[in-house]
Amino acid sequence: DAKTTQPNSMESNEEEPVHLPCNHSTISGTDYIHWYRQLPSQGPEYVIHGLTSNVNNRMASLAIAEDRKSSTLILHRATLRDAAVYYCILQGGADGLTFGKGTHLIIQP
């Protein structure tokens, strides 16, 4: 699986938007960009995924650069419950996900 690079941690205030970046310069044409998160003491949880176009769902938005070498997960209005580790993962097949260290998102009240 191609490698992704994320900041170790980010901090934001409650009720403000959060932009979590991810670089994946070696992405291949068939790789999907997936985002998962892991709340404290829980299993990973799917957030969103995309291939080329920007995507929106009830949890977040995913903005994908035109060259697909980077992407940004957008939480439109962060709550304390969004404090978690966020993982950007490239998926080229149906097999196991390769998790990195992710970004530890801290939300200040």
Add this chain to the structure above:
Amino acid sequence: EPEVTQTPSHQVTQMGQEVILRCVPISNHLYFYWYRQILGQKVEFLVSFYNNEISEKSEIFDDQFSVERPDGSNFTLKIRSTKLEDSAMYFCASSEYVVSNNEQFFGPGTRLTVL
């Protein structure tokens, strides 16, 4: 909403003993996975299972590990002779389709402690 369940939530065992971790994937899902997370470290892929056979396994999944789908609902991970370094959270996951744009649903995990 359907969810992946895992039992037990916490398992304590002596080094050298066999353990079986159990998972009930979401009922219409076809693809099943096991991952582990040693305390403070990354989530690591162990094995994927499809159509009653292993589809992919990582280097971690050596001969002491095995997986089985003994009936239509359960999916198990067996560790034959546990070592201290097997202490970790073990997560089961399942997905509906066998494609790369499909999400995986994770269970809450089993904490395995090897003494």
